[in-house]
Amino acid sequence: xxxxxxxxxxxxxxxxxxFPMAKFSALHDLLIAEGVIRPEGVVxxxxxxxxDLLLVHTTRYLDALATGTLTRxxxxxxxxxxxxxxxxxxxxxxQGTINAMTMALLDGVAGNLAGGTxxxxxxxxxxxxxxxxxxxxxxxxxxxxxxxxALVLDxxxxxxxxxxxxFGGDRAWPAGGVxxxxxxxxxxxxxxxxxxxRDVGLPDGTGDDAYLATLSPLLPEVLAEADPDLVVYLxxxxxxxxxxxxxxxxxxxxxxxxxxxVCETVRDAGVPLCLLLSGGYAARRAPGQAxxxxxxxxxxxxxxxxxxxxxxxxxxxxxxxxxxxxxxxxAAEPRxxxxxxxxxxxxxxxxxxx
Amino acid sequence: MIRSALLALALALPLAGQAQVDASIVPEDAPDWLTxxxxxxxxxxxxxxxxxxxxxxWCGYCARFDADVFTDDAVQAYLAENYAPVRLDIxxxxxxxxFDARVTGRELGGAMGISGTPSNVFVDTDGSLIxxxxxxxxxxxxxxxxxxxxxxxxxxxxxxxxxxARRTGLSLEQAMxxxxxxxxxxxxxx
Ligand SMILES: [Zn+2]
Numbered sequence: 038x039x040x041x042x043x044x045x046x047x048x049x050x051x052x053x054x055x056f057p058m059a060k061f062s063a064l065h066d067l068l069i070a071e072g073v074i075r076p077e078g079v080v081x082x083x084x085x086x087x088x089d090l091l092l093v094h095t096t097r098y099l100d101a102l103a104t105g106t107l108t109r110x111x112x113x114x115x116x117x118x119x120x121x122x123x124x125x126x127x128x129x130x131x132q133g134t135i136n137a138m139t140m141a142l143l144d145g146v147a148g149n150l151a152g153g154t155x156x157x158x159x160x161x162x163x164x165x166x167x168x169x170x171x172x173x174x175x176x177x178x179x180x181x182x183x184x185x186x187a188l189v190l191d192x193x194x195x196x197x198x199x200x201x202x203x204f205g206g207d208r209a210w211p212a213g214g215v216x217x218x219x220x221x222x223x224x225x226x227x228x229x230x231x232x233x234x235r236d237v238g239l240p241d242g243t244g245d246d247a248y249l250a251t252l253s254p255l256l257p258e259v260l261a262e263a264d265p266d267l268v269v270y271l272x273x274x275x276x277x278x279x280x281x282x283x284x285x286x287x288x289x290x291x292x293x294x295x296x297x298x299v300c301e302t303v304r305d306a307g308v309p310l311c312l313l314l315s316g317g318y319a320a321r322r323a324p325g326q327a328x329x330x331x332x333x334x335x336x337x338x339x340x341x342x343x344x345x346x347x348x349x350x351x352x353x354x355x356x357x358x359x360x361x362x363x364x365x366x367x368a369a370e371p372r373x374x375x376x377x378x379x380x381x382x383x384x385x386x387x388x389x390x391x
Numbered sequence: 392m393i394r395s396a397l398l399a400l401a402l403a404l405p406l407a408g409q410a411q412v413d414a415s416i417v418p419e420d421a422p423d424w425l426t427x428x429x430x431x432x433x434x435x436x437x438x439x440x441x442x443x444x445x446x447x448x449w450c451g452y453c454a455r456f457d458a459d460v461f462t463d464d465a466v467q468a469y470l471a472e473n474y475a476p477v478r479l480d481i482x483x484x485x486x487x488x489x490f491d492a493r494v495t496g497r498e499l500g501g502a503m504g505i506s507g508t509p510s511n512v513f514v515d516t517d518g519s520l521i522x523x524x525x526x527x528x529x530x531x532x533x534x535x536x537x538x539x540x541x542x543x544x545x546x547x548x549x550x551x552x553x554x555x556a557r558r559t560g561l562s563l564e565q566a567m568x569x570x571x572x573x574x575x576x577x578x579x580x581x
Binding site: 051052053054055056110113114116118163164165226227228281282318 | 472516
């Protein structure tokens with residue numbers, strides 16, 4: 038199986054930031070060590086062209102990203118502090134998804150060891166998502182004639198609001214050719230959920246049995262309805278019980294069963310499958326435990342999807358014909374630091390009115 | 392809700408001649424209180440503001456704040472959408488993770504300048520303090536404070552004018568205009 042990965046997927050964040058940035062490199066190292074992927078099957082993407090990003094995102098937003106002129110609210114909504122390295126990284130991950138979709142169409146299955154940033158909207162980023170790789174890549178492949186119809190199967194615990202928003206016009210299926218399915222925690226972020234083609238909201242605490250009982254009839258049904266040229270699978274691992282943001286209660290075995298079922302069903306339908314990470318914010322950290330451990334735990338959960346795909350598809354898919362490129366130089370320092378100041382007036386503190 | 396919380400309190404202390412306040416008991420109908428670490432993470436991931444509610448176990452007004460304000464439906468609904476709330480025992484000796492620092496509740500309360508309870512401190516996702524709201528407030532005023540901080544109205548408007556605008560249903564511009572500039576006569580049609 039060929040996958041997209043670049044060491045530049047990891048960029049520095051402020052200390053103790055909630056996003057486990059190191060999970061990308063940890064996942065790569067883990068999959069190589071386990072032999073799930075081979076070094077020659079790793080294709081390193083360059084940054085996506087601005088012109089491709091414009092198929093989904095607005096000129097204003099891309100300009101603000103390029104020049105570092107996001108407002109404080111925009112930055113906060115994104116959940117990640119702006120840096121030039123972050124923008125480069127996000128563009129690289131988009132190209133990684135474009136490449137992964139292309140490789141999936143060629144090989145039957147492929148993945149990006151990042152991507153699935155489904156909360157990103159045309160005009161702003163949110164929920165740790167800067168650019169919507171799913172939407173951009175699908176529009177690029179549609180425009181170039183690689184595919185007509187696609188099914189986005191979004192099993193991240195959070196509803197795919199950005200993707201749903203972008204392909205909202207496709208609700209009158211098959212108008213725009215992208216059928217979006219989101220199975221998510223009903224009470225979880227995002228608060229406002231623009232409709233996907235199919236939305237399934239699950240109650241807090243949903244466990245393995247109820248989850249799989251929902252998915253089993255749903256997937257064959259939407260596959261038949263969408264009749265896609267490609268399935269894009271966002272296999273978010275934030276459905277597991279001890280995820281920091283999840284609210285659902287799948288076990289590791291339940292997660293493996295879910296990913297196994299998706300791979301087998303899509304393979305049996307004869308449709309190429311593209312694997313994307315999306316969310317995962319592993320277990321709580323015990324006092325004194327290093328953040329790295331948390332990223333490794335998250336990576337181990339993300340590895341489930343690739344292990345299952347390797348088992349279902351075998352080792353034949355995706356012989357090497359592209360070579361990895363070397364990594365870029367060191368990334369820029371994070372812009373925001375921590376400031377604690379207990380002094381000053383009681384209310385308000387930040388900027389008193391003029 | 393208030394009554395049932397007090398009843399629970401009374402039942403929990405059957406032997407005490409005079410029921411003592413224990414503000415560390417959280418009413419049943421409470422918001423989803425988070426740990427500090429989860430609150431910071433949630434705020435970062437879901438674009439929320441960390442609300443640190445500083446209390447002390449013996450503090451009578453804290454028990455009232457819990458019973459009156461945090462059980463209010465409108466307050467809870469607004470909190471759920473916009474805030475990641477944390478209870479901070481400002482005399483607590485247990486250590487907690489606040490960004491890079493491993494501190495006790497007492498230390499963090501001190502660093503945040505909480506000198507009395509109850510006190511609500513608004514913390515941004517990078518760890519900077521946005522503002523503080525010391526003392527007891529009624530649910531309506533507290534809701535306005537939550538909105539005031541979330542909407543960043545402090546950039547333009549004093550808190551009392553913000554409240555006045557909300558109460559009268561005027562826009563901030565209208566409320567400010569009434570106070571800042573006298574109504575102007577209509578200019579000639581152009
Ligand atoms: Zn998620």
